[in-house]
Amino acid sequence: xxxxxxxxxxxxxxxxxxxxxxxxxxxxxxxxxxxxxxxxxxxxxxxxxxxxxxxxxxxxxxxxxxxxxxxxxxxxxxxxxxxxxxxxxxxxxxxxxxxxxxxxxxxxxxxxxxxxxxxxxxxxxxxxxxxxxxxxxxxxxxxxxxxxxxxxxxxxxxxxxxxxxxxxxxxxxxxxxxxxxxxxxxxxxxxxxxxxxxxxxxxxxxxxxxxxxxxxxxxxxxxxxxxxxxxxxxxxxxxxxxxxxxxxxxxxxxxxxxxxxxxxxxxxxxxxxxxxxxxxxxxxxxxxxxxxxxxxxxxxxxxxxxxxxxxxxxxxxxxxxxxxxxxxxxxxxxxxxxxxxxxxxxxxxxxxxxxxxxxxxxxxxxxxxxxxxxxxxxx
Numbered sequence: 525x526x527x528x529x530x531x532x533x534x535x536x537x538x539x540x541x542x543x544x545x546x547x548x549x550x551x552x553x554x555x556x557x558x559x560x561x562x563x564x565x566x567x568x569x570x571x572x573x574x575x576x577x578x579x580x581x582x583x584x585x586x587x588x589x590x591x592x593x594x595x596x597x598x599x600x601x602x603x604x605x606x607x608x609x610x611x612x613x614x615x616x617x618x619x620x621x622x623x624x625x626x627x628x629x630x631x632x633x634x635x636x637x638x639x640x641x642x643x644x645x646x647x648x649x650x651x652x653x654x655x656x657x658x659x660x661x662x663x664x665x666x667x668x669x670x671x672x673x674x675x676x677x678x679x680x681x682x683x684x685x686x687x688x689x690x691x692x693x694x695x696x697x698x699x700x701x702x703x704x705x706x707x708x709x710x711x712x713x714x715x716x717x718x719x720x721x722x723x724x725x726x727x728x729x730x731x732x733x734x735x736x737x738x739x740x741x742x743x744x745x746x747x748x749x750x751x752x753x754x755x756x757x758x759x760x761x762x763x764x765x766x767x768x769x770x771x772x773x774x775x776x777x778x779x780x781x782x783x784x785x786x787x788x789x790x791x792x793x794x795x796x797x798x799x800x801x802x803x804x805x806x807x808x809x810x811x812x813x814x815x816x817x818x819x820x821x822x823x824x825x826x827x828x829x830x831x832x833x834x835x836x837x838x839x840x841x842x843x844x845x846x847x848x849x850x851x852x853x854x855x856x857x858x859x860x861x862x863x864x865x866x867x868x869x870x871x872x873x874x875x876x877x878x879x880x881x882x883x884x885x886x887x888x889x890x891x892x893x894x895x896x897x898x899x900x901x902x903x
Contacts, residue, residue, distance in 0.1 A: 532597040536589035543585025625666025629658035707731040713807040715761040737780040
C-alpha cells in the first residue's frame with residue numbers, strides 16, 4: 525500500500541508540474557494578445573499578473589492530478605502484476621540470460637549509433653532504432669544459446685570434454701580393459717528420461733558413466749529447436765548431465781571421440797562401445813536390438829523397470845478398478861499402481877466400479893507388461 529501511495533504522489537506531482545510548464549509556455553502568446561509583458565522583473569521573473577494566471581492553472585491541474593493519479597496508478601500496478609505473473613513462469617536462468625543479451629545489444633547499439641547520430645535528418649533516430657533492434661536480437665540469441673552461456677559462467681566440468689591423448693588413453697589399450705570393463709555409455713534417450721540419476725543414486729551402477737560429445741551435440745540441437753517439446757527435452761537432458769557431474773564428478777566423464785564417416789548417433793554409440801568395450805544404457809528399442817546383435821551388452825532401463833515390478837502369475841486373484849473399455853467387445857481395462865495394464869474379459873459392464881478378477885495370462889515385452897484376466901466366479 526505504501527508503494528502505491530508513493531507512486532500515486534509522484535504521478536500527481538508530474539501532472540501538476542507538467543501543467544505549470546504548459547502554462548509557462550503559453551505566457552508569451554498571452555502577453556502578445558493582452559499587450560502586457562507577463563514575464564516581468566518580479567521575483568524569479570514572475571509578476572503579480574503572472575502569479576494570478578498561474579494560480580488557476582495550479583488548482584486546475586491539482587484537481588486533474590487528484591482524479592487521474594489513482595486511475596493511472598491502478599493501471600500501472602495491474603499491468604505490472606500481469607508482467608510479474610508471466611515472468612514468474614519463466615525459469616530464472618532464462619530471465620538472467622535474456623537480460624544479459626539485452627544489455628549486450630544496448631551496448632552495441634550505443635557504440636554503433638553514436639557516430640551515426642551525427643548524420644543529418646535521420647541521425648538522431650538511428651540510435652533509437654538500433655537499440656530496439658539489437659536489444660531484441662540480443663535477447664533472442666541469448667535464449668537460443670542459453671546452455672552455452674550458463675556453462676560458460678558456471679564453468680561446468682561436464683562441458684569440458686577429454687581430448688587428445690587423454691581420450692585415447694581412456695578408450696584404447698590395456699587401460700581401457702581395466703577402466704571400461706564395467707563402464708556405461710549413455711545415449712540421448714536415457715539422458716532425457718532422467719531415471720539413470722535415481723539408479724545411480726541407489727548404487728546399482730558401477731564404473732563410470734560416459735557421455736560422448738556427439739550425444740551432447742544432439743542434446744544441444746534439441747535445446748535450440750523451435751519446437752517447444754524438443755527444446756524442453758534437450759534442456760532437461762543437458763541439465764541431467766550437469767547434475768550428474770556435480771553429484772558424481774569422479775564417475776561421469778565426457779569424451780570427444782567422434783566418427784566423421786558415420787551420421788547417426790546410434791551408429792556412433794555402437795562403434796564407440798565396441799572400441800572401448802563398454803556397455804550401453806538406453807531406452808531405445810531399436811538401438812537395444814542392433815547393439816545386442818553386435819555382441820554389445822545393453823542395459824535397458826525400461827526392461828529394468830519391468831523386472832522390478834511385482835510378479836503376477838496365472839490364477840492369482842485381485843481386486844481392481846475398471847476405468848475404460850478395451851479394444852475388443854465387452855472388455856474392460858484397469859491399471860495396477862505401477863501402471864501395468866489389465867485387460868478384463870466381460871468387464872465392460874463393471875466400468876467405474878471395483879471388480880474381483882482372476883489372472884489368466886501375462887504378456888511380457890521389452891516395452892512393458894500386459895495382464896489378461898477374467899471375472900472371478902462367485903461360489
